[in-house]
Amino acid sequence: MYWNHKIEQQDIPSKADFLVQVTTYVNNFVGGEVSGEVIRQLVNYTHLYTAEQESPALHRDFGQFVQDHEFLTAVVFEKLSLFPKIVGICGTYYAMQYFEPLTKNPMQPFNLSWRSKLWRALDMIKYLGLLETSGREPLHLCDVKHDHFGWDERGRLSFLDLDSVLSETFLLRTMQDTPHCDTHHDCSYFDCQGRCHLRTHRCHLQRTNTNLQVVCDKVFLGHTASLLSLYGLLVSSEASQDLQDALHLCSTNKGMTVDSMTDILTRASNALMF
Structure with missing residues (x-):
């Protein structure tokens, strides 16, 4: 230009x-x-x-x-x-516009009740659903961190690191423009994982994980590839076994859906009413 x-x-x-x-x-x-x-x-x-x-x-x-x-x-x-x-x-x-981050230091415990943690998690899961359906194509969050989610004064949630938000077309074009790959990492864009065809050494034009998987893994469970120990939003002695099992499945299985995870978190929140 x-x-x-x-x-x-x-x-x-x-x-x-x-x-x-x-x-x-x-x-x-x-x-x-x-x-x-x-x-x-x-x-x-x-x-x-x-x-x-x-x-x-x-x-x-x-x-x-x-x-x-x-x-x-x-x-x-x-x-x-x-x-x-x-x-x-x-x-x-x-x-x-300013949004208050989920936490400013994920290496310190959350100053939230269990109920508030579940409500925050529900907000995030519903938000991921909007990213899939609001536009003409899905939007991908390629650098997910605790402090990349924030709420405004009205309680509206937003993802804050817009440098790492990619449309589906943009993400696939990034993979397509990779001239050569030897490992799956060569086809990945931070948290948006790709796959290298090891015979042709070209990237498959498909993301191999989902926004939901990454949020469950990194934010809800606090997993990290580094030696840092992070607090997971939903890691708690108050979490039921069903919720713990669902979080593990969510973080490892691409087949887990936003609707299913919403139902699981809603049941966990409703159980606190009794």
Whole structure:
């Protein structure tokens, strides 16, 4: 795109040509057609084409914004109400809506009652269901951590690390663009695991685990590939054997569904009423 080089006054395209370029770029990012409303909102954030003469500085700023994965994800998927919103821009900086993280230090015990832990877990499971069904294709969380989930003042949940949110098309394209693989890790994008075909040394175009598996494993059970010991949200002496078995199955079996896990957590929460 034109904003990859130093922009001078003579480099600035007409508004019509500019919108075509931006639309093409954003469609490639999403893996499908984005509405004109989203494109206009993206352009309006930096007040382009509102003055009598266009500013090269504003176009340079826009170039940084549109190539920022977090910023673009927040704008493109804003209508889904799944992620924090952009609340302000100043120069090349932007501010996002605040959400209180599940915990700021997963190596310390949660300061929550068992009931509150179950309710938090239910929020997260239902949120994963929305990621599967709200858009034209599933959205993948590729860097899941305790503090990447947060709640606003109204109790609405959001995933906070938008740099690691990938559409299905984007994730599969990342795998497809891997020129050579020797191990399954070569086809993975952080927590979004891939699979290497060891005969052709090409990545299969399919994720081999799910958002649900990763959340159960890393957040609910506190498992980590490092030597760090993390607290699992649902690791407790108060957890029934049925819930413990379900969490183990959820973390290891791709066949566990959001609906099944919702039912299990709902029963565990309801049992506290009696």
